[in-house]
Each structure stands twice: as structure tokens, then as C-alpha cells.
Amino acid sequence: MFAEEEFLRKKFGNSYTDWAAKTPAFIPDFRKWRSADITFLFKKAIKNEYKSLVAVIFSFTVLEIISDIFVVQRLEIDRMWLSILIIGLTMYTIVRFLKKRTKILEVQLR
Numbered sequence: 515m516f517a518e519e520e521f522l523r524k525k526f527g528n529s530y531t532d533w534a535a536k537t538p539a540f541i542p543d544f545r546k547w548r549s550a551d552i553t554f555l556f557k558k559a560i561k562n563e564y565k566s567l568v569a570v571i572f573s574f575t576v577l578e579i580i581s582d583i584f585v586v587q588r589l590e591i592d593r594m595w596l597s598i599l600i601i602g603l604t605m606y607t608i609v610r611f612l613k614k615r616t617k618i619l620e621v622q623l624r
Contacts, residue, residue, distance in 0.1 A: 516537075562620040564609040571602035 522530045536546070575595045582590040612618050 558621045568606040575599045
């Protein structure tokens with residue numbers, strides 16, 4: 515945490531120091547909460563994070579298969595995890611196609 519703060523101080527200078535002085539490090543102060551200046555864009559989130567979602571799904575599926583190998587002593591793929599993996603890969607393929615071949619996921623600059 516100290517190394518990160520030092521990096522941020524060097525990069526942003528006084529603007530970071532001012533922000534850090536009024537922002538609690540561990541326990542949030544909800545009285546000081548304010549909404550974001552920009553709105554959440556679902557299209558942008560899908561466009562930027564679809565690879566991460568599939569990586570998480572794939573990782574959990576592999577971990578489940580490995581745990582079955584050690585616990586049950588044989589290769590066993592649960593239908594639920596297989597279904598989740600197939601759905602995730604299908605979503606990945608669709609979003610990748612939409613991103614590369616269409617403008618459906620394009621977002622106007624703010």
C-alpha cells in the first residue's frame with residue numbers, strides 16, 4: 515500500500531495528496547459519498563470485459579475438474595460446469611463477432 519501511494523504521489527502530485535487527505539483508506543465514510551460524474555455504459559462494459567468473464571468461467575471449470583480428479587479419483591465433468599462453460603464460450607464468440615464485425619457495441623465518446 516505504501517509503495518502504491520508513493521507511486522501515485524509521484525504521478526499525480528498535489529491532486530493525489532488532496533484526494534487522499536479527504537478519502538478514508540480502509541473504512542468508507544458514506545456521508546461523503548457522491549455519485550459519479552459519468553454514467554455506467556453496459557455496452558462498454560461488455561465490450562471491454564468479455565474476455566475476463568470467460569477467463570473466470572474457464573478457470574473455475576478447470577478448478578472443478580481438477581478437484582474432481584483428486585477427490586473422486588477420476589475425470590468427471592459436472593453437467594452444471596459444462597453448461598456454464600458452453601454458455602460462456604458461446605457468449606464470448608457472439609461478443610467477439612459483434613465487436614470485430616459490427617458497430618453494435620460502439621459507444622459514443624463522452
